[in-house]
């Protein structure tokens with residue numbers, strides 16, 4: 001059977017969290033880093049946008065739907081449905097962080113100030129207080145929520161926002177632990193270094 005294919009721009013954006021889940025889960029997949037979104041490609045996308053994931057008979061877009069599918073399929077969820085609901089809320093908080101970051105990046109000083117002084121500190125504080133004595137957000141295993149938070153911390157550090165984490169040692173420790181994990185280290189070392197977004 002052929003392996004899954006993940007299609008996204010040659011960027012981190014809304015695609016990198018999916019790559020992180022796939023790599024952490026040890027999924028052998030084909031990486032399709034797309035240049036311009038041509039009409040031909042767009043016509044294959046349910047809502048005309050990337051990311052896009054194909055796995056056997058499944059062809060799906062919408063980043064959260066793709067992640068939810070991968071998290072279920074490769075056991076990155078919690079101990080019960082209540083925990084799964086909470087895990088999803090943390091994953092969505094990471095999506096809020098990216099949305100606010102993009103607004104700040106594209107917008108003026110007001111959006112940047114809102115990101116730096118309001119949104120980012122609020123979300124990072126919530127993540128920091130949720131990380132338990134095992135170093136995870138939920139129980140004693142890495143879940144979708146840990147990987148989403150990892151990717152957000154990784155993205156913000158990469159975008160030179162280190163100062164946001166001066167009072168968040170647990171977020172930094174989670175990032176370090178996963179960055180050095182045998183599941184993610186090879187991918188992180190081999191992914192393209194010169195992408196802009």
Ligand SMILES: N[C@@H](CCC(=O)N[C@@H](CS)C(=O)NCC(=O)O)C(=O)O
Nearest residue numbers: 013014037049050051061062063064
């Ligand atoms: N809600 C969608 C948003 C998808 C989206 O905004 N995709 C962007 C890239 S991150 C895109 O395809 N932009 C190109 C275009 O719209 O032409 C998701 O989470 O997947």
